[in-house]
Amino acid sequence: MEGITDPSFRRLILDGSESGAIGGACTEFLRVTQQPLKTEVLHRALGRRPQSQVPVGVQLMGNDPWAMAETARRAADTEAAFVDLNFGCPAPRVFQHGAGSALLDRPSDLARLVEAIVTASPLPVTVKIRSGVNDDRLLETVLAGIEAAGACLVTVHARLKIESYQMPAKWRRLARAVAATNLPIIGNGGLERPEDLEAMGRATGVAGFMIGRAALRNPWIFDQSLAYRQNRSQPQPDLADHARWLARYASAMENSGASPRQALGRLKQAARYQSAQGLAELADRLPTAMRCQDRDDFFRTLGLWEAVPSGEGEGRDSPH
Numbered sequence: 051m052e053g054i055t056d057p058s059f060r061r062l063i064l065d066g067s068e069s070g071a072i073g074g075a076c077t078e079f080l081r082v083t084q085q086p087l088k089t090e091v092l093h094r095a096l097g098r099r100p101q102s103q104v105p106v107g108v109q110l111m112g113n114d115p116w117a118m119a120e121t122a123r124r125a126a127d128t129e130a131a132f133v134d135l136n137f138g139c140p141a142p143r144v145f146q147h148g149a150g151s152a153l154l155d156r157p158s159d160l161a162r163l164v165e166a167i168v169t170a171s172p173l174p175v176t177v178k179i180r181s182g183v184n185d186d187r188l189l190e191t192v193l194a195g196i197e198a199a200g201a202c203l204v205t206v207h208a209r210l211k212i213e214s215y216q217m218p219a220k221w222r223r224l225a226r227a228v229a230a231t232n233l234p235i236i237g238n239g240g241l242e243r244p245e246d247l248e249a250m251g252r253a254t255g256v257a258g259f260m261i262g263r264a265a266l267r268n269p270w271i272f273d274q275s276l277a278y279r280q281n282r283s284q285p286q287p288d289l290a291d292h293a294r295w296l297a298r299y300a301s302a303m304e305n306s307g308a309s310p311r312q313a314l315g316r317l318k319q320a321a322r323y324q325s326a327q328g329l330a331e332l333a334d335r336l337p338t339a340m341r342c343q344d345r346d347d348f349f350r351t352l353g354l355w356e357a358v359p360s361g362e363g364e365g366r367d368s369p370h
Contacts, residue, residue, distance in 0.1 A: 058303045061100045096108060111135070126173050137151060138151055140180065154182055157191045176204070177205070182210045183212065186210065186223055196231075203235075206227045208237065208240060270285045
């Protein structure tokens with residue numbers, strides 16, 4: 051989720067979740083154009099290895115077979131556990147340059163690209179796609195090409211390129227994907243609550259689930275889903291839990307080299323997403339908080355300052 055999350059967010063989620071709650075994770079996509087990415091870029095995208103030892107793959111997006119294949123080969127010199135190929139990004143600028151979801155309308159080119167990367171990469175190669183561009187008529191053709199090219203797993207987003215995140219995900223497309231290939235299909239789209247995972251699995255037969263933006267809205271969704279599957283009581287975070295999580299996120303970003311301004315921007319974005327969950331009752335304060343230029347003022351404006359752990363912010367012992 052380029053532009054949405056970052057290595058600090060990913061590590062906070064992976065290390066803060068119960069063992070067994072998460073099976074794997076990916077970096078935000080890395081755009082590969084005419085030249086392969088340097089190994090240092092891949093290292094930076096992966097960030098520090100999570101203590102949880104959950105496997106993390108590097109996600110690549112591009113349309114140049116040589117540059118993509120060479121970047122995938124270099125990924126083997128990092129701590130990446132696998133290489134994931136992004137053919138799902140719907141962003142107009144990406145689409146106009148023939149990358150991301152644009153390749154879904156060119157199944158042969160997509161398959162050749164996957165094959166080149168599988169041939170070059172010592173690491174397992176997985177693929178993420180949307181269900182199509184303007185319609186889903188090529189879904190089975192795309193999947194057949196990916197399987198023949200040697201990928202080991204496909205994540206299918208149940209929306210088309212033209213369908214926004216506000217539109218309902220059509221899970222019947224996932225059932226079609228499962229029926230069309232021998233590869234494991236991971237379902238994505240429309241997963242907001244633990245109950246949604248069970249419903250998707252029952253309706254489609256997918257082998258697993260990918261959760262993206264819902265984790266930014268609710269960082270506890272993985273623990274809640276595990277508890278739901280095990281018939282245990284689910285964690286129910288309150289406002290103080292959200293405040294502590296946001297404070298840890300801000301500190302993690304700054305400790306990883308983000309400037310205070312960069313960290314504050316991500317912090318505001320996370321709070322905006324979480325306002326639809328545990329911070330919903332603070333919605334009236336968010337517009338004012340979004341104008342704050344200082345992390346501590348941000349928490350004070352939201353009324354969360356008292357819940358921020360001591361030492362998590364400069365001036366913590368002398369609030370306004």
